[in-house]
Amino acid sequence: MYTLYGSPSTAGTAIHWMLLELEVPFDLKLLDFDKGEHKTPEYLALNPDGVVPTLVVDGAPVTQMAGIATLLAERHPEAGFAPPPGSPARAEYLTWTLWLANSFQPHFRAWFYPHEPAGEAAQEGAKAAARERIEAGLARLDARLADRDWLVGDHFTTVDLLATILCRWSRNMPKPATAWPNLKRYLDRVRQRPALREVHAREGLTDWIDG
Ligand SMILES: N[C@@H](CCC(=O)N[C@@H](CS)C(=O)NCC(=O)O)C(=O)O
Known part of the structure; x- marks a missing residue:
């Protein structure tokens, strides 16, 4: 349970x-x-x-x-949300999972809680640095999706779930994930998943899900 x-x-x-x-x-x-x-x-x-x-x-x-x-x-x-250990896609799955969690997600924490890395007095600088790194990360995801439907392998995995949630967090930023064409196409597709639409309904979230 x-x-x-x-x-x-x-x-x-x-x-x-x-x-x-x-x-x-x-x-x-x-x-x-x-x-x-x-x-x-x-x-x-x-x-x-x-x-x-x-x-x-x-x-x-x-x-x-x-x-x-x-x-x-x-x-x-x-x-089928993770390639099994030993399968060909497993290495890429681990790389992208850890990149999202360790190298990309922390910049969102710095964007939303800029006093944590910078102290109360230097929050604007921390936000500017976080924005730059988030945009670099979104560009990396966009490039990855130039010639593929999913970030790893040939179907939806937890890498797509994590990436989608992180992209959602950029929705009110100056340059949100949907400003990148490959990411936009990808997110439009993921946003049709019934479970993602359902979680929006259950949590009372009305923005972003419809573009
Ligand atoms: N590294 C953690 C970060 C979780 C995190 O920062 N959660 C935020 C919401 S998105 C939170 O609980 N913030 C409340 C707080 O820090 O007081 C994870 O991936 O679970």
Whole structure:
């Protein structure tokens, strides 16, 4: 049994979407950031960073969006969301998963929480640097999609799920992901997936899903 701790329009949305893709039963606890529900001692015992998502799997908390998505793909191999260990696409799958989580996602954290890397006084500079790096990352994804439908292999995997959620986070930035033509084509296709549309409806998200 799964219990997901998330919050609307966050990294928790990626795992909420994944659970809907998998059509597995789960309990959902949406935390209210304004009330500090992600910083209570009870929640910090599950996720010491005080962030979402946390997925409780058979009673044990698992954290980190990319790690949870990969774990779910491995627990439900019938969905085909991760190339199995030893398969030809596995190396690319690991490379792109780790690139998204380690090299790309942190720049969004710096964009949305610029005081963390820079301190209160230097937030504008931190945002400018984060924007530059996010745009470089989006350009990298766009180039990858120039001659292929999916980031890894020949069908949708958790790499596409993670990339789509990160692209969504750029929607109110000066140059959002949809400004790149290959990414736009790709995202238009992914945005037709019923589970992504369903997670928007369930979390009350009305922007971006229709372009
Ligand atoms: N590296 C973490 C980052 C998670 C993260 O930054 N979550 C944000 C929402 S997108 C959050 O919980 N922010 C609340 C806070 O930092 O207080 C992951 O991938 O799970």
